[in-house]
Amino acid sequence: MTPVLVTGAAGFVGYHLADRLLREGRAVVGLDNLSDYYSVALKRARLALLEKHPGFTFVHADLSDAPALRAVFERYKFELVHHLAAQAGVRYSLQNPHAYVTSNLDGFVNLLECCRHGEVKHLVFASSSSVYGAVTKMPFSVHQNVDHPVSLYAATKKANELLAHSYAHLYRIPMTGLRFFTVYGPWGRPDMALYLFTRAIFAGEPINVFNNGEMERDFTYVDDVVEAVVRVGDQPAVANVNWDGAAPDPASSSAPYRLYNIGNHAPVKLLHLIELIEKAVGKPAEKNMLPLQPGDVPATYADVDDLVRAVGFAPRTPIETGVERFVSWYREYHRV
Numbered sequence: 252m253t254p255v256l257v258t259g260a261a262g263f264v265g266y267h268l269a270d271r272l273l274r275e276g277r278a279v280v281g282l283d284n285l286s287d288y289y290s291v292a293l294k295r296a297r298l299a300l301l302e303k304h305p306g307f308t309f310v311h312a313d314l315s316d317a318p319a320l321r322a323v324f325e326r327y328k329f330e331l332v333h334h335l336a337a338q339a340g341v342r343y344s345l346q347n348p349h350a351y352v353t354s355n356l357d358g359f360v361n362l363l364e365c366c367r368h369g370e371v372k373h374l375v376f377a378s379s380s381s382v383y384g385a386v387t388k389m390p391f392s393v394h395q396n397v398d399h400p401v402s403l404y405a406a407t408k409k410a411n412e413l414l415a416h417s418y419a420h421l422y423r424i425p426m427t428g429l430r431f432f433t434v435y436g437p438w439g440r441p442d443m444a445l446y447l448f449t450r451a452i453f454a455g456e457p458i459n460v461f462n463n464g465e466m467e468r469d470f471t472y473v474d475d476v477v478e479a480v481v482r483v484g485d486q487p488a489v490a491n492v493n494w495d496g497a498a499p500d501p502a503s504s505s506a507p508y509r510l511y512n513i514g515n516h517a518p519v520k521l522l523h524l525i526e527l528i529e530k531a532v533g534k535p536a537e538k539n540m541l542p543l544q545p546g547d548v549p550a551t552y553a554d555v556d557d558l559v560r561a562v563g564f565a566p567r568t569p570i571e572t573g574v575e576r577f578v579s580w581y582r583e584y585h586r587v
Contacts, residue, residue: 514553
């Protein structure tokens with residue numbers, strides 16, 4: 252069986268996706284550069300679990316290293332590629348913008364070129380809810396215009412969508428972009444609010460609550476995200492025969508290109524998230540109430556109708572269940 256490539260396999264969503272594919276009996280090549288943006292020990296712990304599967308092969312490489320990437324494609328002859336590697340984080344993009352150009356732009360073009368020359372049959376790539384930027388009409392729809400990003404991270408994700416479309420148009424490679432909405436769960440990222448808050452509450456330290464707790468996020472449990480990604484991967488994008496250049500639909504194309512939101516379609520206020528963590532940890536939080544930060548948006552809310560029509564699935568794990576599972580994992584992993 253031709254292996255599936257998962258870039259960012261040591262990352263949060265990449266690890267869960269690779270694990271799911273391996274459990275289904277698929278061979279997986281996991282590529283990751285083991286960036287120190289957050290704990291490399293956590294990434295190695297994820298990899299250690301994946302390496303227990305006989306069908307898993309790890310490649311330590313950076314997407315910006317074009318020759319190394321070409322060698323991987325030449326060796327394994329991928330038909331399906333799940334691209335989840337990226338320099339993540341909205342606030343970090345204010346401090347280190349060049350990291351986003353190297354990974355999210357240069358690295359993505361290298362991957363597109365490999366897909367082109369390697370005759371890949373479907374590229375599924377992670378975009379982000381951050382592309383909606385200054386849009387205020389909710390729920391956010393893939394049919395809306397998203398030309399007003401409010402962070403460099405969001406701009407690079409929007410650029411990924413545009414680059415993928417151009418390759419789908421020029422080379423007829425099926426491309427599907429997935430806009431993830433605040434993914435959370437066990438093995439999650441330490442720079443995300445759920446992890447940060449849980450760590451601080453266990454340690455008896457104050458937490459920074461931005462936008463005075465009025466922030467709303469469409470928190471989406473990682474298992475639901477993976478279910479959607481797997482289903483989308485098994486259905487390569489096709490051209491929309493009704494696409495009209497006089498009234499262009501941003502979510503589809505005359506090329507084999509599609510965009511979908513993957514969100515829980517149930518926004519949750521930050522203060523409610525904190526209450527759930529407090530309950531699961533068994534301790535109250537000391538809160539520093541702060542204003543909205545540069546690059547942040549006050550709310551996200553996903554319209555997932557297109558996803559449901561395409562693959563018959565929508566994320567559905569309640570935030571209460573997801574937070575309990577995360578805190579349980581945190582206790583075990585950190586032994587607290």
